[in-house]
Amino acid sequence: MSKIAFQDCYIQSLSHCYGCGKNNPEGHQLKSYWLDNYEGSKTIAHFTPKPYHTAIPGFVYGGLLASLIDCHGTGSAAAVVHYKNNLTIGSDPTIRFVTAALNINYLAPTPIDKQLELVGEFSQVKDNKVIVDITLSTNNVICVKGEVVAVKMPATFK
Numbered sequence: 001m002s003k004i005a006f007q008d009c010y011i012q013s014l015s016h017c018y019g020c021g022k023n024n025p026e027g028h029q030l031k032s033y034w035l036d037n038y039e040g041s042k043t044i045a046h047f048t049p050k051p052y053h054t055a056i057p058g059f060v061y062g063g064l065l066a067s068l069i070d071c072h073g074t075g076s077a078a079a080v081v082h083y084k085n086n087l088t089i090g091s092d093p094t095i096r097f098v099t100a101a102l103n104i105n106y107l108a109p110t111p112i113d114k115q116l117e118l119v120g121e122f123s124q125v126k127d128n129k130v131i132v133d134i135t136l137s138t139n140n141v142i143c144v145k146g147e148v149v150a151v152k153m154p155a156t157f158k
């Protein structure tokens, strides 16, 4: 696992995201990395839910799970486009991706008292659009699958 999370390389002005921004103390501050031995092709993140992230007692709220998949997807998209172009995340000009589409399938209830593991793989990588397929597991059981269509952030967002 690389030592610096993708999201920790985002420039300060783009580090306020509720799901993954390092500058948002109220947010989830998700951290995504290259999976060991899969640099450029697979990504990983971990998150431990808090007791108040409840849906039904004992199980995680689905909106939180979607949020984690969303941010792991956009972070992975930024990472792979930088990797493919031999660029460093955080270099100038900044390249960021926003969510254009998010498809989530809840396959099994997600226990709230376990660490969650998200693994991302790319089904399409273009400089302006990346599609990331993500699994969210606990104890090697896949609870949620998601597809994130991430599109390069337009200048009008700034």
Ligand SMILES: CCCCCCCCCCCC(=O)SCCNC(=O)CCNC(=O)[C@H](O)C(C)(C)COP(=O)(O)OP(=O)(O)OC[C@H]1O[C@@H](n2cnc3c(N)ncnc32)[C@H](O)[C@@H]1OP(=O)(O)O
Pocket (backbone or CB within 6 Å): 014, 017, 019, 020, 070, 071, 074, 075, 096, 097, 098, 099, 100, 101, 128, 129, 149, 151, 152, 153, 154, 157
């Ligand atoms: C908040 C800042 C954080 C900045 C950085 C922080 C990172 C954390 C982000 C966390 C995730 C978020 O919550 S982000 C916030 C939630 N998302 C948003 O608010 C996005 C709002 N939507 C938009 O601004 C726009 O619709 C865009 C940028 C998504 C698309 O703009 P556009 O003008 O239509 O793009 P365009 O160049 O025509 O299309 C580029 C390619 O994407 C495809 N494409 C476009 N839209 C879609 C779509 N809905 N579903 C599938 N594919 C699509 C096109 O077919 C094309 O594919 P091809 O023909 O090339 O194959």
